[in-house]
């Protein structure tokens with residue numbers, strides 16, 4: 001699967017993100033890293049596939 005960087009449009013490099021405690025949250029600040037109802041745990045049994053643009057320092061992640 002080819003993924004284009006949403007910022008510059010270059011083809012992104014594929015790989016995985018390693019880490020079990022990663023959490024996406026719409027909040028600016030959190031008091032705990034436990035997932036709340038609007039939060040998404042990015043580790044769900046396996047390390048997620050991700051694409052990186054090293055020019056823009058952006059990652060697209062498939063959780």
Ligand SMILES: [Zn+2]
Pocket residue numbers: 005006007008009010053055056057058
């Ligand atoms: Zn880019």
